[in-house]
Structures are given as C-alpha cells and as structure tokens.
Amino acid sequence: MFTRSRKHLTQWLMLTMGSVFVVFGGLLYVVEVDRELHKLDQQLYREAELMISSSGADSSPNPTYPVQFEVKTLPLLGGKTLSITSDLVYARWYDTNNHLLMFFGPLSGDRRDIQPGYTTLVHEGQRLRQMTVPIESEGQTLGHLELATALVPVETALNQIRLVLSVGLPVGVGLIGLLSWWFAGQVMRPIQLSYQRLEQFSADASHELRSPVASILSQAELGLMTASPQEQVARLQRIAELAQSMGRLINSLLLLVSSDRWSGNQRCNLTALIKDLSREFQPQAAAKGLWWRLELPQAALWVNGETELLRQAITNLLSNACRYTTTGEVALSLSHRLGQVIVTVHDSGIGIPAADLPHVFDRFYRVDKARSRHTGGFGLGLAIAQQIVQAHHGTLQVVSTENQGSTFTISLPLLPPALAQPQPASPQTSAYKTSS
Numbered sequence: 108m109f110t111r112s113r114k115h116l117t118q119w120l121m122l123t124m125g126s127v128f129v130v131f132g133g134l135l136y137v138v139e140v141d142r143e144l145h146k147l148d149q150q151l152y153r154e155a156e157l158m159i160s161s162s163g164a165d166s167s168p169n170p171t172y173p174v175q176f177e178v179k180t181l182p183l184l185g186g187k188t189l190s191i192t193s194d195l196v197y198a199r200w201y202d203t204n205n206h207l208l209m210f211f212g213p214l215s216g217d218r219r220d221i222q223p224g225y226t227t228l229v230h231e232g233q234r235l236r237q238m239t240v241p242i243e244s245e246g247q248t249l250g251h252l253e254l255a256t257a258l259v260p261v262e263t264a265l266n267q268i269r270l271v272l273s274v275g276l277p278v279g280v281g282l283i284g285l286l287s288w289w290f291a292g293q294v295m296r297p298i299q300l301s302y303q304r305l306e307q308f309s310a311d312a313s314h315e316l317r318s319p320v321a322s323i324l325s326q327a328e329l330g331l332m333t334a335s336p337q338e339q340v341a342r343l344q345r346i347a348e349l350a351q352s353m354g355r356l357i358n359s360l361l362l363l364v365s366s367d368r369w370s371g372n373q374r375c376n377l378t379a380l381i382k383d384l385s386r387e388f389q390p391q392a393a394a395k396g397l398w399w400r401l402e403l404p405q406a407a408l409w410v411n412g413e414t415e416l417l418r419q420a421i422t423n424l425l426s427n428a429c430r431y432t433t434t435g436e437v438a439l440s441l442s443h444r445l446g447q448v449i450v451t452v453h454d455s456g457i458g459i460p461a462a463d464l465p466h467v468f469d470r471f472y473r474v475d476k477a478r479s480r481h482t483g484g485f486g487l488g489l490a491i492a493q494q495i496v497q498a499h500h501g502t503l504q505v506v507s508t509e510n511q512g513s514t515f516t517i518s519l520p521l522l523p524p525a526l527a528q529p530q531p532a533s534p535q536t537s538a539y540k541t542s543s
C-alpha cells in the first residue's frame with residue numbers, strides 16, 4: 108500500500124517538477140533565440156551606420172549605375188575610416204525610386220517592395236538575416252540600404268543550446284525522478300511508522316481485551332449451568348472483577364491516546380503536586396510496611412505543564428514502586444539542577460532484569476506477564492508516564508538492579524522564576540517508617 112502511494116507521489120512530483128523544468132528549458136531557448144537575433148540585428152545596424160557615414164552624394168539614377176563595390180572600398184559616402192568586421196553576404200543601396208545604385212555581393216533577380224525592417228530569408232539555400240534602413244541626410248530621404256548577413260553564428264549558438272537542452276532535459280527529468288522517489292520515501296516514512304504503530308497498538312489492545320471477554324463469557328456460561336446459588340454468586344463476583352479490570356484497561360488506552368495532546372499553556376506547581384501525592388501514597392506504603400521518604404526543596408518549583416497529566420505520570424511510577432516492593436523503602440523526591448526540575452521515585456523492590464530494561468517503556472510490555480496480571484498491570488503504566496513526560500518536553504529514565512530496587516527519574520524544564528507564580532514552601536525532608 109505504501110509502495111503504491113510512494114509511486115503515485117513520485118509520479119505527481121515528477122510530472123509537476125518535470126513540467127516546470129521543460130517549460131523553463133523552452134523559455135530559455137526562446138529568450139536565447141531572441142537575444143542572438145537581437146545581437147545580430149544590432150551588428151547589422153552598426154555596419155549600416157558605418158556605411159552611411161556621411162551624406163551628400165548624388166542619388167539620382169545615372170546611366171553607369173548600378174555600381175558594384177567591395178567592402179574594402181567603403182565608405183560609400185564620405186571619407187571616414189571604417190572597419191567592417193561582419194561577414195556580409197550582400198549590401199544594396201537603392202534610391203528613392205527603388206533603383207539600385209550601388210551593391211556588393213550577389214544581386215537578387217526579383218523586384219521587390221523595399222520595406223524598412225528586419226527579415227529572415229533563404230538565399231541560394233542559405234539562411235540570411237536582412238536589414239533594410241532608410242538613408243536620410245538633412246531631413247531628406249536619399250534611398251534605402253539593404254544589408255544581409257548569414258545566420259550561421261546564430262544557428263551555431265542555438266544548435267549548441269539545443270544540444271545542451273536535448274541532453275540536459277532527459278538527464279534533468281531523470282534526476283527529478285530519483286529525487287522525487289527519495290523525497291516521497293522521506294514523506295511516507297513517518298506516515299508508515301505511525302500507521303505501523305497504530306496497527307500494533309490496535310492488535311495489542313484487542314489481544315488484551317480478548318482474554319477478559321473470554322473469561323467473562325466462560326464465567327457466565329458456567330454460572331448459568333450450575334444450580335448452586337453460592338457458585339453463581341462467586342462467578343458473578345469474578346465477572347464484576349473482570350469488568351472492572353477491562354474498565355481500567357479501556358481508561359488506560361484512552362489516556363494513552365490523549366496524553367500527548369497537551370496544549371502547552373498551563374503552569375504546574377510541582378512542589379504542591381508532590382506533597383499531595385505523598386499524602387496519597389504514604390498510607391499505601393504504610394499498608395505494606397514500607398518506609399516512606401519524602402524530599403522537597405525550599406522553594407516552590409514550577410513547570411509548564413498540565414497538573415492532572417503530570418499527576419498521572421508520577422502516580423504510575425509510585426504505584427509501581429509500591430506494587431513491586433515488599434520490604435524496604437519507597438522514596439519520592441523533588442529537586443532542581445541546571446534549569447531542570449527532577450522528580451525521583453526510588454524503591455528497594457524486586458528491580459528489573461537488565462535484559463528487560465530497554466523495553467519497559469514499550470506499550471503492553473510486562474517483565475513477567477503472570478506476575479503483572481496478578482498485580483492488575485497491563486504493561487501500559489510506564490508507556491503512559493513516558494508519553495506524558497515527553498509531551499511536556501521532559502525525559503523519563505530508569506536505573507534498576509534486580510532484587511535491589513529501581514529509580515525512575517523525570518526531568519522537566521524549570522519555569523523561570525519571572526514566569527512562575529511565587530508560592531512559599533517550607534523546607535521539608537522527612538524519613539519515617541509508615542508501618543500499619
């Protein structure tokens with residue numbers, strides 16, 4: 108599917124860019140034709156000016172006319188020194204009655220109207236550029252001068268341009284094709300990646316939902332088959348538990364889909380949030396006989412962020428810490444360093460094996476599926492936490508040693524004091540055992 112889309116995109120890019128390239132080449136050629144002809148015309152004009160370098164000659168028909176001359180014997184009129192450099196094919200001077208007075212080069216047999224201006228014509232199989240100019244002196248028209256030169260220099264220049272274009276255009280279009288293919292690949296890659304991620308996510312989510320649905324169905328069928336009211340109650344209780352678990356999974360999935368859509372214009376007092384979370388989790392730790400340690404800075408630390416999303420991220424880390432720790436301590440700390448706010452969740456629990464560490468932030472990844480399911484985990488908590496932190500331009504890192512414990516560290520850009528709302532916070536560092 109993506110290869111077909113890439114091909115289509117390449118074709119369209121090639122068509123548009125190729126057309127622009129071809130039109131540009133055509134325009135270049137037309138401009139060049141015009142430029143070369145203009146150059147030749149100017150040269151002809153300059154030579155006409157040189158020939159008519161003075162006036163005063165008798166232009167009336169004379170029995171000895173037409174007189175043939177050589178370019179070397181120029182000027183026709185006057186006595187200035189001339190330098191005719193071009194390859195003139197012919198030059199003809201007509202009087203006002205179009206009688207030929209003087210000429211150089213071959214004579215044309217046909218009688219034509221003599222019209223001032225430039226024209227391109229074929230003479231004895233050779234393409235010529237001809238110019239006709241009126242000869243005027245003291246406001247009086249003496250006749251017309253007709254000059255013609257071969258178009259060979261123009262044709263040579265244009266042939267070269269045609270050659271360059273005929274080689275350059277296909278090569279250019281080919282290059283455009285290659286570039287378009289590469290560009291289409293670059294454009295398609297993120298789309299392909301997000302499509303693959305979406306596919307994987309849908310597959311994982313349906314897989315996770317399939318087993319509780321199957322369990323609910325079998326519990327219901329067994330409950331319907333049995334006549335014992337106690338067993339039916341037990342099965343209904345199990346169905347309720349499974350439905351609750353499914354509800355949690357669906358909530359996590361919804362959170363995962365929406366947690367990276369943070370609008371970016373709220374501010375969060377992390378000191379207050381951490382205090383609040385400490386109050387919430389301390390009893391949980393106490394219930395398991397764990398030490399609870401809390402470290403807070405003197406000042407209130409603010410970040411750009413949505414409080415509820417950040418609460419969710421830290422909650423996921425704290426509930427994991429409590430869940431995967433049976434003895435020892437759980438510590439929550441907040442500090443700041445080099446413009447970053449650091450939130451640390453440390454536990455002395457079972458830790459994560461080194462081989463699993465690179466994958467723990469993947470969606471639906473569980474180190475030990477059986478144990479995680481037993482503790483109600485779907486392998487989404489860390490993925491959600493990471494997604495939230497990244498949406499807040501922060502990082503989430505983990506250091507863990509099996510059977511020794513884990514430390515999760517969130518870094519978020521500290522909001523400059525000028526932008527943060529001042530909120531005094533008293534220095535607090537506490538370490539106490541919260542046994543039940």
Ligand code: ADP
Nearest residue numbers: 427428431458473474479484485486487488489
């Ligand atoms: P779950 O909801 O299944 O716990 P998480 O995404 O929160 O999913 O965690 C992924 C896996 O990482 C878990 O299966 C668990 O094995 C491991 N894990 C996460 N936090 C800790 C921790 N503090 N101590 C030990 N293992 C942890």
